[in-house]
Amino acid sequence: MLINAPKLVIYGTGKVGLAVVRLAAKKGWPIVAAYNRAGEKVGQDIGLLAGLDHELGTVVEDCDSADYSAIKADVAIVAATDRLSSNLPAYKKLLDAGCNVLCHGTESYFPQAIDATLAQELDRYASERGLTFTGGGIWDLSRIWSGVMAAGPCTEIRSLYHQSITDGDAWGKALAEAVGIGFSEAEFNEKLVVQAGAAGGLYPSIPFHVLTALGYTVTSVTERREPVLISKPVFSNALGREVAVGESSGTRIVAEAKTEQGVTARADIEVRLFADGEVEHMTWKVDGEPDCSVRVERKDSAFMSVASLFNRIPDVIAAKPGIQPLSALGPLRPSVLL
The missing domain is CATH 3.40.50.720 (NAD(P)-binding Rossmann-like Domain)
Structure with missing residues (x-):
């Protein structure tokens, strides 16, 4: 206290x-x-x-x-x-x-x-x-500490896997555009693949951070960004319009990390529009002895981020x-x- x-x-x-x-x-x-x-x-x-x-x-x-x-x-x-x-x-x-x-x-x-x-x-x-x-902020529990805790019971670790979906419509127009919501595939590639864009380079730090926290020495990290294309129209509140078939509903980021000790980590992260019933969640899975996984759901991501920071x-x-x-x-x- x-x-x-x-x-x-x-x-x-x-x-x-x-x-x-x-x-x-x-x-x-x-x-x-x-x-x-x-x-x-x-x-x-x-x-x-x-x-x-x-x-x-x-x-x-x-x-x-x-x-x-x-x-x-x-x-x-x-x-x-x-x-x-x-x-x-x-x-x-x-x-x-x-x-x-x-x-x-x-x-x-x-x-x-x-x-x-x-x-x-x-x-x-x-x-x-x-x-x-x-x-x-919001990564505290949902991305970093959940990964550390998922590995806690393990006596051996071969690899870690992080998967998540984040509502790209929840923080307004700036975030929606930063992750390419409503972009054509060509526009997405030009602004968010050829160029780093606003979100480029941010997410590979997650596996880097967790591996380092577990005591491993990271030797390399890579990132790939690609559009999440939709098969049926979805309305974006942030943009105030419907995102059409063939347009991007957001970004998929694939980050991979290697360590001096041979343990690897991969993160598949999507920041995009949600279908009905989807909930923000982050999962860590550890391939080890024993296998272990942790899932965190974020029901109010904006407040969770501020509260995590404040605490x-x-x-x-x-x-x-x-x-x-x-x-x-x-x-x-x-x-x-x-």
Whole structure:
């Protein structure tokens, strides 16, 4: 149990950042600073912006022109982009201000798998300041810890297999277009195969992360992206139109990892429109002694992502300096009694 309510900074006042504000307000955890890019949100009280019926007394500042030197906070929640390189200037500003950083960004889960040089720089930067950097969110239980736990009973492991379906329509138009919903096959290949696109390179970090957490040394990781084509029309709420036969309903990502020890991992991940009755789920299967599998269902992925991030705040405060992936922080625990 926390003795003192952690003081939080919100960097990025989109859906995730504002949801964290609402959860913090319920706990009585103070938001001591909030930042966003220039625009209509700057100058507004963060409580009212988050939909509360009262002010919290903290005004959103322009992230580029603000003075960070006066911050006195325990953790900064960064919810800006998925890319480490884009977020790095913000990370450094917040670390310089004495804040541990907890980032809701896909590449932040396991920076070593994305860019080893940048990860070393970030690890050194945080360590020199005695602070922690961690990435968190929906992958915590559903993709990372479920894989680690599936292997827990094994005395021998030959390979791991991860399979999942994610609702590509659930987070709005930006995500739908990022995974190619509504694209022709030619457009998909041009924008998301020949080019990496918004989602390219993100998902191979999953088998990399889990294998590393299990003690293996990853030697190579590959990724293949392909469209998920549909045989009958499906309506996309995010696009506000019907996706026709022959158009893409989303992306299929196949990631494969090899290790020095000979153990391999494969991930088949689909982010796409759902048929009636489908539920988001992630499964890990371990080919070993004994064989073992774990399946996680995500009934409310948007809230699960925010809640998973929020529940890591105490772990980040208590963690050692430097980059600490969530696999090093122990299984995710509820914040009910905090």
